[in-house]
Amino acid sequence: MSAVGVPKSIDDVRPVPPFAAPGPQMSAAAAPRAINISVAEELEQLYVEFAPLVYRTAWGVLGSREDAEDVVQTVFMALVRRESPLELRNPKAYLCKAAMTASLNVLRAKRRRPVLVDDAGLVEMPASNRGSSFDEDLYERLSRAMDELSAESAAVLLLRYLHDKSLAEIATELGLSRTAVAVRLFRSRARLRALLHVPPEKQ
């Protein structure tokens, strides 16, 4: 297993197209930038800037301080331990998706722990705390669908619906134009529907 929850190559992070170059409506600080992860100081900069997002994302999925801390450590140490330096064109998008993927991996591992009712057994594990209406199959498909979305598409989707950001806020944070965000959101929704095999009218 490679680094948990982090795309395996830079190919997983789609480059920002030329039309998304910083425009007058964006601040220089918000613009996408290349970061050489082999430099420790830049990792610290990434951590200060984006670890809160990673933590909040993980906490929202897992609801546990300790599990969320482990996700933060997993995501950032995966950057440190890469065999080769990683160029992040859009660090926020990359880390947003990495946080969700790592969180889902942890949740998946936790959900593999079934109730053990075995008189001969010595180990007893707790049951999942999910409600009975939780659709396990839909959840699995949703997890796989998130895996298949590009980092920016996943980030747009997560920032919009889980972090309640407006299109303008997402555009600023990801260094995209508002039009580009709207287009990505539309395509992400369509892609997600297709990956989930859920007809639009049933959502």
Next chain:
Amino acid sequence: MTHENGLRTLLERYLKPHGEPPNADVTPALERVWRRMQPDMLRAPARLPVRSMSVHRPIRVIAAVAAAAILIVVVASSRWPGADSLGRVEAADGSLYSLAGDTRRLLRQGDSIGLDEVLRSNGGAGAMLALADGSRVEMRSQSELSLARADDGVRIRLGTGDIIVSAAEQRDGHLYVQTKDMTVAVVGTVFLVNAAEDGSRVAVIEGEVRVREGALEKRLRPGEEVSTSPVLAARPLREEIAWSRHADAHLAILAAFEKGMAQTAGTLAPVAAQSPVATNPAAGAEFEEASIRECDPDNLPPPPAGARGGGANSFQMTPGRTYGLCLTLATLIRTAYGVGPALISGRGMRVDVVYGLGVENGVRVRGGPEWVRTQPYTIEAVAGGPADAETMRGPMLRALLERRFGLKVHVETEQIPAVALTIAPGGLKMKEGTCTPPDPSAPQPPPGTPQSTVDMV
């Protein structure tokens, strides 16, 4: 909007069922994680280019195309330098120069460091060098050194100033630091060396080093130091490493060690033999911080500095800290309840020993789903208060497993067939051997030689 609201509901229900964390919890949590990451980060960055034998340097090229400015990121590669080069400049905040006679050449990030090339750091926060063996050398401003080859490794000649060396685990040799009156030999550790007009000083932050001054040799552990200069010796170590970029990490390591030593001081009497399932003398003791993550076998961290062995299925404690690398939950349970082969003797476990725990196969920990015996986890836990090795290995590890895995166990004692080894009626046929006892002062076997305790199941 109906579709959008439906999707929002779906995502919130499945991907954010717990909502937002308490705001007050976020910053302390992130600070805890940052501290936990420091020891690994100290070692990891320099390994990256070494393992791949190349480094990638981003070069920004701005091109004007059809009146539009497009930012293009080009990835170029530069190889490690040739045979005469022993490393490269990883960071140079201020001015790092290569001196040759009366001329000096400004060195920048990525530049190679030649054999016997004299380097001087003149300003800013000093410089960070990455050696080809994976070690990192942090130079304080106003320091001067050169790199040379030794018979079995690399020699850093420190002319003047301060350096902090994070020595990588050496495969088949040593890393040496030489001042005018001392030589330090290491295989994997973090330590400070001062070189001044009136003498030298060596202080260990993590691991163990051998210091030779003339014919005298001494081993130093974390927090210990030797000095040939009373002036240098009078300076508190904590102040002496405050200039480092990683001062917080170094101080945290020292603090953890000092905390552990404070606990063990005066309590070094032999541990009384215990029943395989120990009573709980430290009920209520828990780790202050703990990280439990699924093991990533492709990215195994190196063993702690100074330790040999390690790798999957290894377990090690240092004062105040416990590390378990790629251990199944069943193996952890077996260890926590003191029924593993490494513990069956009743002698308990000690700090600074890497134990190979093997894999619990269902003999001692029974029942449970299959993943208990197949999914490996990596654990790192830090004691908040005084804790000796057996307290961490036993009650504290049990409490951790109960809290994080929701573990509930019951313990049974069984009568099982066993074989007794006794002396035959005709007497013992074994004869005293002629082999020579090992010389404790003899050179250490090469790194990688198995020395850890291994289960014989």
